[in-house]
Amino acid sequence: MIDGNTLIAWGFKPGKWFKPAIEALNAARAGGMDEQGLFELAQRLAPVETLLRTNALSYGVFLDPQTELERENLAAVTAHMDALMRVPTIVAGAVMPDACPSGSAPGTIPVGGAVACEDAIHPGFHSADICCSMAISVFNRRDDPKAILDAVQAVTHFGPGGRETPLAPPAHLERMRDNSFLRDLAGFAVHHFGTQGDGNHFAYVGHLRSTGSPVLVTHHGSRGLGAQLYKKGMAAAKRHTAIVAPRVPAHNAWLQASSEEGRAYWDALQLVRLWTRDSHFAIHDLAARRLGNRIADRFWNEHNFVFRRDDGLYYHGKGATPSWRGFSPDDDGRTLIPMNMAEPILIAAHRDRRDALGFAPHGAGRNLSRAQHSRQNAGSLAGELAGLAGRGLDIRSFCGIPDHSELPSAYKSAAAVQAQIAAYDLAEVTDHVDPYGSIMAGDWEQDAPWRRKGRG
Known part of the structure; x- marks a missing residue:
């Protein structure tokens, strides 16, 4: 033996x-x-060890800092990218105008970062919020925007957990049971379907600048389903990388895309993508039904995902909007790029700037972390909310407690980010969704049971 x-x-x-x-x-x-x-x-x-590169590959930077805070942010982003670009599977990289660090471990891909990889899928590059995405529905009748926002608030759930009364499982649930990564995640697929997340996820009501038509835009990812898939993907990636590249940091671990396990993970990502799309539009359909209105047009796009282009490489966008024709099977040439709750959402056409790997920013991005912003602006919450209300904006927190780290002051200048999109030809803005109001989960943790217990 x-x-x-x-x-x-x-x-x-x-x-x-x-x-x-x-x-x-x-x-x-x-x-x-x-x-x-x-x-x-x-x-x-026997494995052949794959080593980190001695020197990092060069990468494109499409971000122009305008203040000292933005220069500090860019320095932190480039420090991470310099370490990241030593990972041996990566062949190209780029940094978008909304870039900001997303972790402290050296070489953590930043938000607004994009990399192209050869025969490799890195779960850490899409993280737990798999297929975080935007979806828009244009209503046929010009309903009162408050009625639309009221309808959305009534038909879905924001924050952690799922629906009290789950929607019927999506049609592709049976296909999930045939996938080794997804077969035991049916509970998440059923209960989180048709719900919004917490953090920066939102429902936004406004109107098209071009026609005046009312619209609903939602921003969320694959919820608990994606978070659990990410955990499984990271475990599999760490097992593989521990054998072939033990010196590569665990957060940069990968699955060999052409392996049996890699193909199963890729298939799981595609199924979760479809689940997320249908989750968005289930919310939109419920709101339309409650209003007695019809939906005249709709589209969506993911901005936190892995894409495979015709060059055979795997393009990972960590909070980066694809801007090339055919990035997905249902791409119709339009994408959505939000700024903040007080600013218009951009509707953009593709430009496919190749040294930017074909990506555009996914939003305005941050210069400070959530905790830093809340700490440094602790006394300004009420004033900022009053200013938003004074502009006629209907801003709501589902849990009743506003999250200061999600108000406009927490984000980079929307005008500066849009100027950089244009200057670098990352996307072509073709229309705007001007805001009426939005709903976010709010700071649900402030009143969480463990916090109440701590306050005595």
Whole structure:
């Protein structure tokens, strides 16, 4: 019987690859393979370590800092990108105008970062909010915008958890059961379908500047379903990378896209993508039904996902909007780029600037983290809310407690980001959705049970 001592005697270095290799070798031996054949098979099974690059690849930077705070933000972003671009699977990278750090570990892909990878899917590059995306529905009748916002608030749930009364499972639920990554996640798929998230996810009501037609725009991702898939994907990626590239940091781990496990993960991503699209439009359809109105036009786009282009590479956008024709099967040439709740949402056409990897920003981005902004602006919440109301904006928090880190002051200048989109030809703005109001989850954690307990 072949065991670990056998492989060591043959000159192989012990590692996590030993267990599956020993199983394969003993199966081959039982099938009649001779010792020379077994040794050659062991050579094929033994991993070849993939090392970090000594020097980082160059990458495109499409961000012009205008203040000292923005220069500090860009320095933090480039420090992460310099480390990230040493990962051996990456062949190209770019930084969008909305870029900001998304973690403290060196080489964490920033928000507004995009990388192209060869035969590799990195779960850490799309993170837990898989397929965070935008969707718009244009209503046929010019309803009162307050009635539209009231309808949305009545038909969905914002924040953690799922619906009290779940919607019927989406049609593709059966396909999820056939996928090794998704088959035990049906509960999340059912209960979180048709719900909004927390943080920067929102429902926004306004009108098209071009026609005056009322519209509903929603921003959310795949909720608990995507978060659980991300956990499974990261575990699989870490197992693979521990064998082939143990010196690569765990947050940069990857799945070999052409492997059986990589193909299963890719398929899981596509199913979650469809689930997320249908989740958006289920909310829109419920609101339209409550209003007794019809939807005349709609489209959507993801901006936190992995895309495969015709060059065979895997393009990871961490909070970056694809801006090339055919980025998805249902691309119709239009994408949505929000700024903040007080600013118009941009409707954009593709430009496909190749040194930007074909991406555009996914929003305005931040110069400070949520916690930093809330700490530094602790006394200005009431004044900012009053200013928004004074402009006639209907701003709501589903939980009743506003989240200061999601108000306009927490974001970069919308005008500056739009100017950089134009200057770098990242996307072509073709229309605007001018705001009436929006709903966000709000600061649901402020009144969470563990906080109430801590306050005594």
